[in-house]
Amino acid sequence: MDRLVLYTILIQLLPFAAFTVLILTGRKLKFGPYLSIGAMTLALVLSIMIMIKFAAGELAPIDVSYEWFTIPGYDPISIGFLIDPLSILMLVIVTAVSLATQVYSIGYLKGEARLNWFYAAMSLFTFSMLAFVAANNFIQMLIAWELVGLCSYFLIGFWFTRDYVPPAASKAMVVTRIADFPMILGVMILFYYVGSFAYAPSFEIVATLPSGTITLIAILLFIGAIGKSAQFPLHTWLPDAMAGPSPVSALIHAATMVAAGVYLVARVFPIFELSTVAMATVAIIGAFTAFFAATIGMATLDIKRIVAYSTMSQLGYMMAALGVGSITASMFHLTTHAFFKAMLFLAAGAVIHALHTQNIFDMGGVRRRMKLSFIAFVIGALALAGVPPMSGFWSKDMILAQAWDKQEYLVFGLGLFTVFITAFYIFRLLFVTFTGKMSEIVEKHGHESPPVMWGPFMVLAAVTILIGIAGIPIGSWAGLGHWMGEFLAASGGNIVHESNIVVIMSVSAALIGILLSYLIYYAKVFDLMKLKSLDFLRQGAQNSWYIDEIYDHTFVQPTFSLSKASLTADQRGVDWAVNGVARLVMGSGMRIRVIQTGYMQNYATAMFIALALMVLVLGFAGVSS
Numbered sequence: 055m056d057r058l059v060l061y062t063i064l065i066q067l068l069p070f071a072a073f074t075v076l077i078l079t080g081r082k083l084k085f086g087p088y089l090s091i092g093a094m095t096l097a098l099v100l101s102i103m104i105m106i107k108f109a110a111g112e113l114a115p116i117d118v119s120y121e122w123f124t125i126p127g128y129d130p131i132s133i134g135f136l137i138d139p140l141s142i143l144m145l146v147i148v149t150a151v152s153l154a155t156q157v158y159s160i161g162y163l164k165g166e167a168r169l170n171w172f173y174a175a176m177s178l179f180t181f182s183m184l185a186f187v188a189a190n191n192f193i194q195m196l197i198a199w200e201l202v203g204l205c206s207y208f209l210i211g212f213w214f215t216r217d218y219v220p221p222a223a224s225k226a227m228v229v230t231r232i233a234d235f236p237m238i239l240g241v242m243i244l245f246y247y248v249g250s251f252a253y254a255p256s257f258e259i260v261a262t263l264p265s266g267t268i269t270l271i272a273i274l275l276f277i278g279a280i281g282k283s284a285q286f287p288l289h290t291w292l293p294d295a296m297a298g299p300s301p302v303s304a305l306i307h308a309a310t311m312v313a314a315g316v317y318l319v320a321r322v323f324p325i326f327e328l329s330t331v332a333m334a335t336v337a338i339i340g341a342f343t344a345f346f347a348a349t350i351g352m353a354t355l356d357i358k359r360i361v362a363y364s365t366m367s368q369l370g371y372m373m374a375a376l377g378v379g380s381i382t383a384s385m386f387h388l389t390t391h392a393f394f395k396a397m398l399f400l401a402a403g404a405v406i407h408a409l410h411t412q413n414i415f416d417m418g419g420v421r422r423r424m425k426l427s428f429i430a431f432v433i434g435a436l437a438l439a440g441v442p443p444m445s446g447f448w449s450k451d452m453i454l455a456q457a458w459d460k461q462e463y464l465v466f467g468l469g470l471f472t473v474f475i476t477a478f479y480i481f482r483l484l485f486v487t488f489t490g491k492m493s494e495i496v497e498k499h500g501h502e503s504p505p506v507m508w509g510p511f512m513v514l515a516a517v518t519i520l521i522g523i524a525g526i527p528i529g530s531w532a533g534l535g536h537w538m539g540e541f542l543a544a545s546g547g548n549i550v551h552e553s554n555i556v557v558i559m560s561v562s563a564a565l566i567g568i569l570l571s572y573l574i575y576y577a578k579v580f581d582l583m584k585l586k587s588l589d590f591l592r593q594g595a596q597n598s599w600y601i602d603e604i605y606d607h608t609f610v611q612p613t614f615s616l617s618k619a620s621l622t623a624d625q626r627g628v629d630w631a632v633n634g635v636a637r638l639v640m641g642s643g644m645r646i647r648v649i650q651t652g653y654m655q656n657y658a659t660a661m662f663i664a665l666a667l668m669v670l671v672l673g674f675a676g677v678s679s
Contacts, residue, residue, distance in 0.1 A: 058104065058116055062135050065100050065145055066184045068093040069152075069177040076174035086170035090177045091156050097184075098149040105142050108541070115139070115544050117190050117254060129250040136190035136253060140545035143385060144187040144317060147392045151309035152180040154510040155301040158400050161507035162301055162407055172212055176305070179205035183310045187317060192241045192251040195321075199282070199314065203230050206311050210298040222297035229291040233281020240274025243267075244325075257324040265329065272325050272332035275318065283315025283369045286343045290602050292366055296358040300403025303358060307365040308396035316372045316388055320381050323546055327379065337377025337457075341468040344370030346599070348475040352482070353595035356412045357402050360483050364438055365395055367472060371453050374465050380456040382539040382547040387449035389538075390437065390521055394446060397514035398434040401427045404503040404511070405487065409495050414483055419492030423500030426508045428488045433515045435484050437522070439477035439564045445518050448525035451560050452535050452550045459553070473560050477567030485575035 072093040076086050083089070107113045119134030156176055163169055182205055186198035203226075211223030245251055247267065248259045260268060279285070284292035292312070296303055306312060319326060319336060326332050347366035354360045368391050375384035404427045405420060406412055421428035437446035450473070457466040492500070502508065527533040539549035573579040582588060594600065649660070 056116060056118070058113055058137055059118055059135055061100050061104055062137050062145075062188055065097045065149070066181055066188060068097045069181040069184065073174050073177040073181060076170050076177065079170070081167070081170055083170060087156070087160055087173045090173040091153065091160075093177065094149060094153040094156055094180065097180075098146070098153050101142070101145040101149045104137075105146050108139060108142055119190060119252065127249075128245075129252070129255070131193055131251060132191060133194060134190040134252070135188050137188065138545045139542050139547070140317075140320060140381070140385065141187045143389065143542070144313075145184060147309050147313075147389060148180060148183050148187065151392055151396045152176065152305060154396060154514055155305045155400070158304075158403070158507050158510040159299070159301040161504045162403055163299060168212070172209075172299075175205055175208040175212070176301075179209060179305065179310060183314065186314060190253055192244070192253070192256070195318075196238065196241065199278075199318075200234070202311055202314055203227060203234070203282075206230075206295070206306060209302040209306070210295050212298055212302065216297070219297045222291075222294040225294050226291040229288055230281040233278050233288050236274045237278025240271050240278075243274070244271050253322070257322075260325050261328060268325065269329040269331045272322075272329050273335060275322060275325070276332065276336060279315030279318045279373075280339065281315070282318070283312050283373065284366045285315070285339055285370065285373060286346050287601065289343065289347070289366055290598075290605065293359050293362050293598065296356070296362055300358065300399055300406060303362065304396045304399035304403070307362065307399060309392045312365060312369055313388055313392070316369060316376070316384060319373065319376050320384060320545075323376065323381055326376070333377050333379065335377070337374050337462060337465050340370045340373025340375075340377055341465040342370070343367070344374060344472045345468045345475070346370075348472045348479065350595050350598050351479040352475060353592050354479075355414060355596070357405065357414050357417075357483065357487065358399070358412055360414070360479065361395070361398050361402055364398075364476065364480060365391075367476060368395070368438070371450060371469060371472075374469060375453040375456060378453075378457045378460045378462045378465055380453070380548055380550055381545065382535070382542050383449070383452040383456045383550050385542060385547070386452055386535055386538045387446075390445035390449040390518070393514050393521065394434045394437040394444075394518040397430055397511045397518060398438070400507070400511035400514070401430040401434065404507055407503060407507070408501050409499050411495055414486045416495055417487045417493055418490045418496060419488070420496050420500060421488040422492055423496060424488075424502050426502055426512060430508075430511045430515045431484055431488060433518055435480045437518050438480050439568060440473055440560055441477075441564050441568075442561065443522045443526055445521035445525060447561075448522065448533065448535050451552060451557060454560055455553045455556045456550050458556050459551070470559055470563055474563040474567040477564040478571045481568050481571035482575050485571060489576055 069090070072090040075089060076083065079086070104113070115136075115138035117134070117136050117138075119132035121130045122133050124130045156173065159172065159176070163172060166172065179202065182198050182201035186195060186202060189195040189198060207223050207227045210226055211219055213219045214223070241251070244256055244260065247263055248256045250256060250259075260271070263271075277288075281288045292307075295306060298306075326336065344367045347363045347370060351360050351363040351367065354363060368387065372384045372387050372391075375387065405417070405424065408424065409417060409420075411417070433444065437444035440447045440450045442448075454466060454469050454473075457463075457469060521534060524534040527536070533552075535552075536549060539547050541547070574582055582592075597603070649656075651657075
């Protein structure tokens, strides 16, 4: 077996082994969390080692398969691994963020009775994502894809005794399953035409299909990505997923579940690029999602939900990048976003852990009691807003530059306006939460989290800064974005050249958003709440533009009504008929059983009477004939 394949298998088996041990031992294993953390550390080391060797040119992409079973008339169904720069990049991201969240969870969930179960679910979740990104065929991908969804249900529902948690976990499961059905249908259609589930032959043969068929397959696959990556209109599960613990939110939003949809489109990009309709669909939905989610973030009051809507918005950017033809821009932003978004969630979790509230307007002056959390939030806010030289600036600008270069001005316009909105709402959160007068809650409960919690998000903050510094083109160093294009070249990556005019426009939009937020929420030059003309927009944004209510009235309530009508028909129709027959038989039995006396003379008398009646009947019948 090739050493690279062995390392890839080990990277996946390490978290799976931790899951297996934790499940089998239950609460008996005292060092359960450390077992999971140790396994993840080894997986990260192996992932980084592979990435370094690839970057140095010592390794080449490998596509290897092992026969699983056969279907007569079709290629064998295999288990295999596609190890190329795209999958290797994801292996590093997933293991790094998973390790940070697992270390953080030791402090965040201290005292939880089901801590070993939590780490078991985290390990299985990580394994599922690693198996997904390393797969070289659609069957293996689908199995891992569904495991990711199942694990998200486990983790979001960890605090299942709280009334609001089970519905949130169920919602994530149901909404993403709705999206999965079209995706599975797309895979089946592809298999019908190609005769194989493997990526390589599928990408070769699909080019020979009619354009309408290619578009249909691509759109069906994209619907699955819409659900998993919380794109409009199947985004409604994402904010509710905040019901889970903060480290779960960090893992789901930064590197696993929501990144799966983006990775799927990037992985099967050879199919999408054959259809202009599919590419345009991905670009428009992505750009609109980025804008739509940002508008909700402007009015949201919950600290975790604000960060969650920013995730949805940034995923929209990643999808838009793919839609305008750049795997590099999309994956570069996925990479930078994974680190600074995990940092923001963990820092937000530290604030919630200390204050026991999530409403930003219950806070104020938090920086005086939680300086490290404040520093991390400043770094994360600058990266999210796209302020140079933070990492988010380089990756987001690459997306805008690609849209500008391809003359996709609608995508560019929505993306640029979203830069302004993003800068406004993330600094609104920062100013309201961390600056100003210290609130009573902060004064009473405010304290910095223990090192086991602030350590991971400060490391992520350092990574965010280092990636940003590495993005600066100096001398012969063309910048990290240029390097990312070269690294991903074997996976279809391209070199995106920055545009000075795009840089000027995007930085200006970010600075204007920050300035406006500063004037309103820090300097308090004017109060938006006094502008009654904005009440309609404010209420709409705070209620997520009533999408849940629309779905409730359009789909949920009619389904409940139909279910109730079916129940009534079942109870008063089918059950009445079945139970009526049963009652008839029982009633007849009750009446007939009275003649069963147990006395022979009674039975003999009855037989004599019956025989006499038979003779009379036969006699009359004979006479009449």
